Amino acid sequence: MTAEADWGQLLGDAPVLPVVAVDDPERAVALSRALVEGGLPCVEITLRSPKALACIARVAAEVPGAVVGAxxxxxxxxxxxxxxxxxxxxxxxxxxxxxxxxxxxxxxxxLPGVATPSEALAARARGFGAVKVFPAAALGGPGFLRALAAVTGDLRLCPTGGVGPATLAEYFACPRVFAAGASWPCAKELIAEGRWGEVRERARTLASAARAALAGEPS
Known part of the structure; x- marks a missing residue:
């Protein structure tokens, strides 16, 4: 199975990757369940806390349907x-x-992260077929993604950083963009306060927006 097939199977029909910063395994499990219920099964738990690996392990073991990554x-x-x-x-x-x-x-x-055409080309030369473009909004948003796609050949792009429901369709309209990372559905205040219903609804919003964008429907 190719790397391209791998990402397609992992992400499913709503290729938005929630980016999660959580330091409590119990909250990681509850959060991941809410994201899966909202239609975003692919969950990226960042290694930004001493308990991040424990969070990944708990989600992998306890949340059916979740596709957890690091x-x-x-x-x-x-x-x-x-x-x-x-x-x-x-x-x-x-x-x-x-x-x-x-x-x-x-x-x-x-998905290795890149922020310049040189970094993207270097990653492609090493054998990576897809990269994370980070921080996407700070780099110039969809305009930067379009310019990057024009000079990096068949390299596939996943913008992350500042991606939300207002910009998702424009990112997906860029050439070579196959997915987007977003922390909006799992904002730190939602995690801290255990507002899992709001996490679920935000996930549904982004999942619906991604499907509409991929189908070419107006937002």
Whole structure:
């Protein structure tokens, strides 16, 4: 199975990747259930807290339908740790030579982060077929994605950073964009206050917007 097929199967018909920062495994489980119920089964839990790997492990074991991955990978050693915790995909904010080696050696789909055409071309030269464009909004939003797609050949793009319901359709209209990462459905205040119903509704909003955008329907 190719990496392209891997991402298609993981993301399903609403290719939005919720980006989650959570430090409590119980909340990670409740949050992931709400996202799955809202139609966004692919959940990226970032390695930004000491308990992130425990959160990934709990979600992988306890949330049917969830496809949990590890984000914010910054060191090569974290690849094996994420795999052992049950991650099914890997995401990094950038790419170093040693991290690239570890991601490519893994059997899991990986999205290395890029912010410039040079970084995107370097990732493609290393063998990656898809990259995360981060931070997308700060880099110029959909206009930047269109310009990047024009010079990076068949490299597929996943904008992350500042993506929400108001901009999702415009991002998906950009060439080579196959998915988008978004923290909006799992904002830190929703997690802190356990507002899982609102998480579920935000997930539904983004899932519906993604399907409409892919179908070419007006928002």
């Amino acid at each position: 984000g914010t990978l910054t060191r090569a050693g974290e690849v094996a740790e994420a795999e052992a915790a049950g991650a099914r995909f890997l995401v990094s904010p950038g790419l170093t030579p040693t991290l690239a080696d570890a991601l490519l050696a893994s059997k899991l789909p990986a």
